[in-house]
Each structure stands twice: as C-alpha cells, then as structure tokens.
Amino acid sequence: SYDLTQPPSVSVAPGKTATITCGGGDIGNKIVHWYQQRPGQAPIMVILHDSERPLGIPERFSGSNAGTTATLTINRVEVGDEADYYCQLWDAVSDQWVFGGGTKLTVL
C-alpha cells in the first residue's frame, strides 16, 4: 500500500511561517488534500487538490505538490492554528484512501 510520511511535530513562533511536509513516491503526480484537527474535534479540510482553499479557510493557508513532497504552508501563524495536520490522497493502484501519520503544530 502507498505510504505518506509526515514529520511528527513542527514548532513555530507566532507571526512566523510554518511548513509541514508530506512525502511519498511520485506524490507530485497525485492529488493531495490537507486537514486540520484541533484537540477533541473532528478534522476539517484546509487545502484540497494540492493548493485550493475551501470556503472560509484564511489565505494564510497554502499548499503545493511536486516531485516526492507535498507541502502545507501557514503564513503569519496564530495561536489558533495549533493543531494536528494530516495529508491525504487516493491511491488508484490499491483503490484505498491514505492518510499521512499527522504533524502536531505547536505555536511557541
């Protein structure tokens, strides 16, 4: 099955830029989505189709995908952005949906 690799944790100061990566073989040729999960809550989508923002998601959130890495970037990080972030894609070879292991974003 297809594996997605995320760093377990990322720390950033308020107002700075957070970068969360999602690695996978040839991931640049797949479509990646990103979800935010705050403690005790269900996930919400923050980026779809590599780089699109759903309605209501601030412009500070952006995404990219090329080569072997998809990236979620959060500019001007706020305390409220502290959460777990997951990348996800559909693997056509196995017909399975795959989530990365998740990255805990800590705002120092």
Next chain:
Amino acid sequence: QVQLVESGGGVVQPGRSLRLSCVVSGFSLHGSAMHWIRQAPGKGLEWVTRMSYDGNDIYYGDSVKGRFTISRDTSRSTLHLQMNSLRRDDTAIYYCARTEGDATNVDDWGQGTLVTVSS
C-alpha cells in the same frame, strides 16, 4: 446544512460484533460517497472503508478487510458499519464522512463515536 451523526459505539469484548450507524441530513446519500475513518486514542487518522455515491463500488482498508462491512439505507438516510471479529486494536473513534460525487477529498465529517474493544 450538512450533518452526520454517528451512534452505536461502546465497549465490546474481543471477538464480538458491533454495528455503527450514521444518520445524515442536508444532502442525499445518492450523490455522495461515504466513508468510515477511525482514530485510535492518541494516534492518527486511518481510512477504514468507502462506498461510492451509487453504492456499486466498495473498498476496505487492509486491516479490516473480511471483518467489516459498509452498507447504507437510502430511505432512512443512514450509513452502517458492521464490525465482526473485533480486536483490541480496533479501539478507536469512528468517524462517518462524506465525499461529494467521485471526488478524492473528504468534504464533511461527523463528530465520531467511540468503540472500545476490551475484556
């Protein structure tokens, strides 16, 4: 307004069965693919199963294949997950989730129901 409300979770002994339900509103099951996605305590998200919008295509994750069955009752706007031969590592919050049409992202999530497999 889209809503997904899960029920049926609880404590169950290893080897036993449990059936989860998800009542949806604000959209039709006919137009949406539906998933069950779970999250073990303190762990990440794990996709469990998906039923296509027309109900014709069903896929399962390797860890539940042969033990879990997804089904739906469109007349009652309800999705089910029949879980048999439960194991301790099936302990998790189970989320019902929706994908519009044949998209590859999850558009909406329920709040989840906790399943604990323990003797």
